[in-house]
Amino acid sequence: MLAFLTDNWWTIAIVINYILALLAVVTILFKSINPTKTLTYIIVLLVFPFFGLIVYYLFGQEYRKNKIFNRKDVLNNNLIKSINSKVEIKPEFLSKYEANAEEEQVRLVQLLQKNDKSPLTQNNEVEIILNGENKFEKLFQDIKQAKKHVHLEYYILKDDKIGTRLLDLLLSKAKEGVVIRLSYDDVGSKISSKMKKLLNQSTIQHHAFMPVLFPKFTGKMNYRNHRKIVIIDGEIGYVGGVNVSDTYVNYPENKNYWRDTHLRIEGEAVFSLQTQFLTNWNFVAETEVKLDRSFFPSKPIDKIIPIQIAASGPDTDWANIMEAIFFSIVTAEKYVYITTPYFIPNDQIITAMQVAAKSGVDVRLLIPDISDSWTAQNATNSYLEQLFEANIKIYRYTKGFIHAKTMVVDDIFTTIGTSNMDYRSFNINFEINALIYNEEKAKEAKQIFLDDLKDAKNITFEQWTNRPKIERLKEAYCRLWAPLL
Known part of the structure; x- marks a missing residue:
């Protein structure tokens, strides 16, 4: 034998x-x-x-997904449900909003409220921030003013120059008695043993999200936390594309320019960011935070900018962000401007873009000229011909690498957040986007997009069809892996 x-x-x-x-x-x-x-x-x-x-x-x-569903249950907490009901837009304002807003805006609000119990908040102040250096300048100032707590959740956290500045500041605030809760993805992040020792010796509570044995070899492991959010005293929130790494900061010595977009929010929408943070925190910390009203303070904001926070991931019943993007595209009447570093869409998004463009909507896509991933770039290229056939305008950003994840529609709607236009963001990773229903902010986002086009080249259908056959072969190969990228 x-x-x-x-x-x-x-x-x-x-x-x-x-x-x-x-x-x-x-x-x-x-x-x-x-x-x-x-x-x-x-x-x-x-x-x-x-x-x-x-x-x-x-x-x-999906055994890990089932585990997440069983344990991530903070939203069942009666206090958070109560808070959501208190910040939800008032009936009288909703009636006025529905009377004046575009029909697709109202329907999108209803879609997300049904899908994710995401309240539409009204009293908010929003600032669109370009690039990491500007984001961190504002973030550090806000953290310095923190009195009660600072909650941070990042996909990438490295203790390089910018990361050390952030962590040193958090260590300093912890000594002042400010409660610091820090969550970072175990695959995306890299923190030295020296810095971890300092964190362990402090009062900072820190946890890696879903640890793996060999992070260097599991860059695409399922169910990563791709979010980048900060909440300060429950009053100020940050969300967007900028991680904590020197790569995201345009230092003079950096060889490559990094173009990104982030948001700073004050007002009721911060409560939704806080809720999402606490949902994940109870999971990574394996203990329930004792919730109190200090997480959701009442700070009057007079300005009215309706915002919904859309979160998606293995713990949500629906692909909330993908559905919001899909609906916004198919209901657009004038234009749809999309910026994304990774364009590996599902059939629904491709069809939505094609239908919008063929019906007369000005659909434009801005992607990097050179990606930071050979496989992702070739997979992206495999989808472009379908867009050209529908007269969608495609631009490649040439000044550096564009990492912004934004979309603006018809001067009425903007979304900025962490979600890429790819399978992984739509179906696997934990993502979070802010959906802004405001003409002023939509026009600002539109102008930012048009400014970015000044540093981009327009790709024509004729140029694309004349590319070498070897390129087509690489694209076809990489597209096979598209659902796994």
Whole structure:
């Protein structure tokens, strides 16, 4: 028997592999997931022995998702439900808003309220911030003024120059008695043992989100926390694309220019950011925060800028951000301007953009000229021909790398946040966007987009169709992996 196993070990291994692969295929078919994603998994499982099983184990399993659903239950807390009901837009204002707002605005508000219990808040002040250096200048000033608590949640947190400045400031505020809660993604972040020792010796509460054994080799592990939010004393909130790393700050010595967009919010929308932070905090800390009113203070804001905070992830019943983007595109009447560093869309978004453009809407897409990911860039390129066929205008940002994740529609609606236009942001990662229903801010976002086009080149259909065949081959290969990127 032993001799038989020794002589035929490879055949036995292959047979076991395909038995497990076929079982996985059956499991995938019963899940009724997106056909493209289903086909990708089936191809990988059947064409790549052993490697396919590893890919499926890392990316296709949902045991971690089920674990999240079972444990992330802060929103069931009666206090948070009560707070949501108190900040939700007043009936008399909603009636006035519905009478004056565009129909698609009202319907989008209703969509998110049903999908994510995300209240439409009215009394807010919003500042659009360009680039990391400007964001951190304002953020540091706000943290210095903190009196009660600072809550931070980041996908990337590194203790390089900008990260050390932030962490040193937090250590200083902790000594003053300010409560610091810090959550960072274990795959995206890198903190030295020296800095972790300082954090451990302080009163700062810090936790890695869903730790993995080998972060360097699991950059695409499922269910990463891709959010970048800060809440200061429950009064000031930050959300957007800027992580904590020197890469995001345009220091004079940096070789590459980094173009990004972030938001600073004061008002009732901060309560929604706080709620989302606490939801994740109870999960990563494995203990429930004792909630009190100090997390949701009453600070009058006279300016009326309606905002909804849309959060999505494995713990939400619906793909809230994707649905909001989809609905905004298909109901647009004049223009849709999209900026994203990674454009690997699902069929719904492609169809929405095509339908809008063919119906006369000015649809424009701004993406990086050179991506920070070879695979992502080629996968993005594989989708562009479909856009050209619908007369969608495509621009490549040439000044540096554009990492902003924004969309502005018809001078009435803007979304800025952490979500890319890709499968991972729509279906797998934890993301958060601010949806702003305000003409002034929409026009400001529109002008920012048009200014960015000055540092971009317009790609024509003729130029694109003449690209080398080897490029098309690379694109076709990378597109196979699109649902996993």
